[in-house]
Amino acid sequence: MLRQQDVGHRVVVRRIVGVSNDRPLFTDALGELVDLTETDLTIATDKGTLRVPLREVHRAKRVPPASRPHAAAVIALELAADQAWPAPVRAKLGNWLLRAADNWTGRANSALAVGDPDRPLDAAIDAVERWYHDHGQRPLINAPMPLAAPVNATLDARGWSARPLTLVQTSPLAPILAAPARTDLPPVDLADSPGDDWYAMVAEHKGTLPASAIRILNGVPEKVFAHVRDADGDLLAVARGAITGPDRWLGVALLQTAPAARRRGLGRHVVRGLAQWAAQHGSSRAYLQVEERNTAAVALYGRMGFSTHHTYLTREAPIS
Structure with a gap:
């Protein structure tokens, strides 16, 4: 059987759906737990x-992840994420993007190494x-894997260090919206601009x-x-959603909950609210970025349907 540590992973479930001639009938389902x-x-x-x-489960186990996405899919999602987090200072190096934003977040202050830099790798790194x-x-x-494996190898040889691994996780909006709405929690209010307390959180x-x-x-x-917000108007949770790219990806970012309000389901509640908004604006898929070492967040997103x-x-x- 499956365990809690399997949540967020790809599994196959054999289910008993009936009996014929005194023998059980089975059907299999494959997807993310x-x-x-x-x-x-x-x-x-x-x-x-x-x-x-669970009484209908005959057998269930974790299986290897689906095959790696094509390079074009990785590039398209990385470019959509760049559009959702637009650094104000930008330049191009071939197809690589150079980005700066007063050192606020690594995403906005790194070269995005996707595509051809229009010169040998060592010369491209020199230019960066x-x-x-x-x-x-x-x-x-920023070196997406496995696409940028040659870039990472060259950076290793040049003595570059690495920050913790980041997972780019995606989910169709359907499983997020399928979760029952939490009527016991305050509503998710969506605004075109953030309030001062949003910035403060x-x-x-x-x-x-x-x-x-x-x-x-x-x-x-x-x-x-x-x-x-709670009944007194105090902020309990925030997040930002943005729709970008030709595939109209919903990017979920800056999901945060006030310390005193954690473990109440507010994170899932907020993401569901963003998914509803995105679906109404023609989006069908969401992505987010989370450090692999943040196991609590990875588990939460897995329960929502992200992989x-x-x-x-x-x-x-x-x-130097």
């Missing part, structure tokens, strides 16, 4: 979300180092917000800011 309780398991399949009572030094910043490179996690951060957060045409599409490393140049 998004929830497991004492009585039921829930998996997100290609056809939607399926809840199976010069550009960031000219802007008074430590050179960083984000600053508690991300540090002081420079002018570049405000430009990033507000620099997307289709974006929304989620607020959940890893690809990963990336943020590489740091040696301090």
Whole structure:
């Protein structure tokens, strides 16, 4: 049988669906395990979300992840994520993107190494180092895997270090919306611009917000800011959603809950609210980025239906 540590992973479930000639009839379901309780398991399949009572499960096990996405799919999602987090200072190096934003977040202050830099790798890395030094910043490179494996190998040889591995996780909106609405929680209010307390909650996690951060957060045409408040008007949870790219991906970012309000289901509640908004605006899929070492968040997103599409490393140049 499956265990809690299997939540968020790809599984196959053989289910008893009837009896014929005194022999059980089975059907198999393959998908991501998004929830497991004492009585039921829930998996997100290609056809939607399926809840199976444990008494009907004949056999269930974890299976290897689906095949790796094609390079084009990784590039398309990385470019959609870049559009959702638009660094105010930008340049191009062939198809690589150079980005700076007063050192606020690694995403907005790293070179995105996707596509052809239009020169040998060592020359491209030299150019990245010069550009960031000219802007008074430590050179960083965002290297999506497995697409940028040659980039990572070259950076290893040059002595670049790596920040913790980041998972780029995706989910159809369908399993997120299939979860029952939490009527016992305050509503998710969606606004075109964040309130001062929204900024304050984000600053508690991300540090002081420079002018570049405000430009990033507000620099997307289709974006929304989620607020959940208690009866006294105090902020319980926040998040930001943005729709970008030709595939109209919903990017979920800055999901945070006040310390005193944690473990009440507010994270899932907020993501469901963003998914409803995105579905009404023509989106069918969501993505988010989370560090692999943040096991609590990874487990939460797995229960929502998210699984890893690809990963990336943020590489740091040696301090000279």
